[in-house]
Amino acid sequence: MKRHVYLTMLFLLGIGLLSACGGDRAEWSGEEARPAETVMQSGKLLPEQLPQALLQGQFERIHKQMSEEFSKSVTLQDLKELGQSFHNDIDSYLEPVRELTNGYEQWIWIDDKNKKGLLAVFDDQSTIHGLLLQPLAPHPETDGVFTQTAFAYPFAGEWYTYWGGTNVLYNYHYEHPGQRYAYDFVIVKDGASFAGDPGGNESYYAFGQDVLAPADGIVASVVNDIPDNAPGVETNTDQPAGNHIVIDHGNGEYSILAHFQRNSIRVQVGDKVVQGDVLGLCGNSGNSSEPHIHFQVSDRPDLAAGQSIRIQWAGNSDLKKGDTAAGHAGNNAS
Numbered sequence: 286m287k288r289h290v291y292l293t294m295l296f297l298l299g300i301g302l303l304s305a306c307g308g309d310r311a312e313w314s315g316e317e318a319r320p321a322e323t324v325m326q327s328g329k330l331l332p333e334q335l336p337q338a339l340l341q342g343q344f345e346r347i348h349k350q351m352s353e354e355f356s357k358s359v360t361l362q363d364l365k366e367l368g369q370s371f372h373n374d375i376d377s378y379l380e381p382v383r384e385l386t387n388g389y390e391q392w393i394w395i396d397d398k399n400k401k402g403l404l405a406v407f408d409d410q411s412t413i414h415g416l417l418l419q420p421l422a423p424h425p426e427t428d429g430v431f432t433q434t435a436f437a438y439p440f441a442g443e444w445y446t447y448w449g450g451t452n453v454l455y456n457y458h459y460e461h462p463g464q465r466y467a468y469d470f471v472i473v474k475d476g477a478s479f480a481g482d483p484g485g486n487e488s489y490y491a492f493g494q495d496v497l498a499p500a501d502g503i504v505a506s507v508v509n510d511i512p513d514n515a516p517g518v519e520t521n522t523d524q525p526a527g528n529h530i531v532i533d534h535g536n537g538e539y540s541i542l543a544h545f546q547r548n549s550i551r552v553q554v555g556d557k558v559v560q561g562d563v564l565g566l567c568g569n570s571g572n573s574s575e576p577h578i579h580f581q582v583s584d585r586p587d588l589a590a591g592q593s594i595r596i597q598w599a600g601n602s603d604l605k606k607g608d609t610a611a612g613h614a615g616n617n618a619s
Contacts, residue, residue, distance in 0.1 A: 329350050329410075329411045329412075330343075330346065330347065330350060330411065331411060332383075332390060332392050332405065332407045332411060333381065333392075335347070335392070335403075335405055335413075336377075336378040336394050336403060339368055339372055339403070340372055340375065340377075342365075342368070342369065344361060344364050344365045344368055345361060347364065347368075347413070348360075348361045348364050350411065350412060350413050351412070351413045351414075351416075352408075352412050352413065352414045355413065355414055355415065355416075359416075367418060368418070371401065371418045374400075375396045375397075375398075375401060376396075376397060376398075377396070377397050378394035378395065378396050378397065378403065379394065379395050379396070379397055381393055381394045382455070382605075382606055382607035383607075384607070385476060388408070388409070389406050389407065389408055389414060390406065390407045390408075390409075391404065391405075391406050392404070392405050392406075392407070393454050393455070393606070395421070395452065395454065395455075399421060399423065399452070400420070400421055400423075401418070401419065401420055401421055402417075402419040402421050402452060402453075402454040403416075403417070403418060403419070404416070404417040404419065404454055405417070417454075419453065419454055421452045421453065421454070422453075422460075423451065423452070424451075424465065427465065427466075427592075427594075427595065428451050428595065429595075430594065430595060431594070431595050431596070431597040432536075432538050432582050432594050432595070432596055432597045433536045433538065433597075434500050434534045434535075434536065434538050434582075434597065435500070435597050435598070435599040436499040436500050436540070436582070436596055436597065436598055436599065437497070437499050437500065437560050437561065437598075437599050437612065437613065438470075438497075438499070438598070438610050438611075438612035438613075439470075439496055439497050439498070439499045439540075439542055439564075439578055439580050439612070440470065440494065440495070440496065440497060440567075440578060440610075440612045441494075441495060441497065441612045441613060441614045441615050442472075442611065442612060443472070443609050443610070443611050443612075444470040444471065444472055444491075444578070444609070444610055444612065445470065445471050445472065445473040445478075445608075445609055445610075446468060446469075446470060446604055446605065446606055446607065446608045446609070446610060447469045447470065447471050447577065447606065448467070448468060448469040448606060449467075449468040449469070449604055449605050449606050449608070450605035450606050451466075451595075451605075454606075455605050455606040455607075456468075456605075456606060457469075458581075458593075462592055462593065463583070463588065463589065463590075463591060463592060463593055464581060464588075464593050465592075465593040465595075466581060466582070466593045466594060466595040466596060467579060467580065467581035467593060468578075468579070468580050468581065468596070468604070469577050469578070469579050470491075470577060470578045470580070470610070471489075471490075471491050471575065471576075471577045472489075472490035472491045472494065473490070474490055478490060478491070478575065479516075479575075483516060483517060484515060484516060484517065484518065485516070486513055486515075486516060486568070486569050486576055488516075489516065489569075489575060489576040491567045491575075491576040491577055491578070492546070492566075492567060492568065492569065492576035493546060493549075493566050493567065493568075494566065494567045495563045495565075495566065495567075495615050496542055496545060496563070496564050496565050496566065496567055496578055497560075497561050497562065497563060497564065497612065497615040497616075498532065498540075498558040498559065498560055498561060498562040498563075498564055499532075499540055499542075499560065499580065500532070500534050500540065500560050501534070501557075501558065501559050501560055502532040502533050502534040502535070502540065502557075502558055503532065503533045503555065503556070503557055503558070504530060504531070504532055504533075504552045504553065504554050504555060504556045504557075504558060505531045505532060505533045505539065505554065505586045506529075506530065506531035506554060506586055507529075507530055507531075507550055507552065507553060507554055508524075508526070508527070508528050508529050509528050509545070509547070509548055509549075509550040509565075510528070510547065510548065511524055511527050511528050511547060511570045511571065512547055512570065513527075513546060513547055513568045513569045513570050513576075514569045514570065514571075514573060514574070516569060516574060516575050516576070517574055517575065520571070520572045520573060520574055521570065521571050521572060521573075522572050524570075524571055524572075525543075525571050525572035525588075526541070526543040526544070526571050526572075526579075526588055527543055527544045527545065527568070527569075527570025527571020527572070527573060528543075528544065528545035528546065528547055528549070528550060528565070528568060528570045528571070529541060529542060529543040529544070529545060529571070529588075530542050530545070530550060530552065530564055530565070531586045532558060533586065534582075537584050538582055538583075538584070538594060539582065539583050539584070539585060539586045539591065540580070540581075540582055541579075541580070541581050541582070541583055541586075541588055542564065542578065542579070542580050543571060543573075543578075543579040543580075543588075544567070544568055544569060544570050544571050544573045544576070544577060544578065544579050545564075545565045545566060545567065545568045545570060546565065546566040546567065546568030546569075546570070547568060547570060549565040549566035549568065550564060550565035551563060551564060551565055552564055552565075559616065561613065561614075561615045561616040562615065562616045562617065563615045563616065563617055580596075581593050581596075582594045582596050
């Protein structure tokens with residue numbers, strides 16, 4: 286049996302790789318979360334040096350930098366074998382996406398051929414707590430096919446793209462054809478998506494924010510009576526979209542906006558909406574672990590039966606994980 290190319294302690298740590306469609310009380314920041322000078326004096330690799338160290342075969346140095354639990358699970362010989370075979374056709378990695386998640390730094394690199402990816406998790410002392418070597422399986426037959434409709438962002442102000450892009454490291458949804466080009470958006474302030482009690486929806490900046498119509502169309506479906514989840518505690522897998530709206534834009538293109546706050550949706554089936562109209566409020570219903578907006582375009586109005594279509598954004602078709610998107614004020618905003 287061929288050995289899998291994963292080195293995994295990520296999920297044992299429970300460090301905020303999204304378990305469902307929403308976030309796991311995640312934090313982000315552009316500031317240094319580690320004393321870099323101290324790390325350098327210790328002889329440890331800084332996180333940004335990891336890809337080059339792997340390409341150069343510095344496996345002993347990397348293994349010594351792993352946490353005790355991780356190094357027991359993955360031996361030096363394991364690391365060498367997997368690291369060498371994985372990197373035998375990689376020349377370089379592109380600029381990383383970096384996030385702070387529950388006190389850990391998560392770094393993602395994609396190689397310059399877009400065929401392989403690397404995800405690593407560090408603490409503030411640059412100890413490595415998780416490593417994922419991920420072959421990427423692109424879908425060129427659909428990656429290059431965009432919606433005919435040019436969509437606006439379904440929100441006002443600045444939101445952070447937690448999931449989005451054309452590989453599984455940037456976009457949790459990508460391996461599922463029905464959600465392949467979906468996006469999840471949250472609001473981040475001062476490096477976090479919430480302030481105060483992480484167990485209350487009201488603590489999250491996204492909760493209660495206006496969700497806007499991304500393009501003109503006719504409302505095809507509405508669900509509005511599903512309770513919001515307690516963040517990080519439960520998700521509703523029986524009704525994964527939660528409170529949601531489907532909008533028919535013509536051309537066989539249907540917007541699906543999910544996880545609205547219970548009883549906040551303002552439109553009804555058959556209503557005509559104009560780009561920027563307020564549809565309802567961001568919530569935490571359905572298969573969602575944190576208040577956020579899930580947005581995708583499908584070729585059918587049924588989330589389960591349709592195929593996701595890559596979104597042509599008005600002005601930026603390459604929006605991906607780690608990017609901040611700025612939307613315009615909505616019509617009749619609350």
